[in-house]
Amino acid sequence: MHSEQQHLQFDDLAIAFLQNPDESIAKTLREAVSNLPDFEIAARGLADLVRAVDRGEEDFAFTHLVQQRKALFLSPLAHQLLSDGWRRRGKSDLADLEQRLAAASLAVLLESGDGSEGRPYVVLRVSDEYDVLRYLSFHYASQGVVSLTPRKDVFISSNGGRLFFEFFQGGVL
Structure with a gap:
């Protein structure tokens, strides 16, 4: 029953997020997603699927x-791939839902910070960094890890511009 209760809570959060994709709901969802047993920051599984x-x-x-959709929740890339998959199967209602989730997930990534060292974008996965970079058309020449606790990455463009990302970990930034 505990698992069923968690399932309902997660689904309720997902619906609330879709209705109002604000930072407070996103933070609660980040915590729920990051605590799932099959969640991984590197999202190697997602890269393999791409x-x-x-x-x-x-x-x-x-x-x-579809099997990993909860652990991949809030990933713009995963939601976009799911949208494409549903559309290929003629399920436009589910495709549209995933498209809305992709847009909302990207929006909360962008609203989580400004990319400066003092206000880095808050991400769950490495792939989220690349979703933001792609959206901003930020072409980086190098990247690195600024700190490990909490994990903070920096991407540096050829003209010296920098974007910072911080990984959300179990409610701790």
Whole structure:
């Protein structure tokens, strides 16, 4: 029953987030997602699924995305891939839902900070960093880890511009 209660709580949070994607709901969801047993900051599984899509293995990737959707929640990339998968299956209502989740997830990433060292973007996964970089058209020449506790990364452009990211970990920034 405890697992069922957690499932309902997560679903309620997801619905609330979709209705009002603000930072307070996003923070609660970040905590819920980061505490899932199959959550991983590196999101290697997501990277593997992107490569599978690139190889034309969309069905394989989609099946795994659906299975991992909670651990990948708030990932703009994962929601976009799910949207594409639902659309290919003729499920436009689910595709539209995932598209809205992708947009809302990106919006809360962008609202979490300004990319400065003092107000870094707050991310759950490495792939979230790249979603922000892609959205901002920030072309980096190098990147590095600024600190490990909490983990903070920096991306540096060829003209010296810098964007900072901090990883959310179990309610601790």
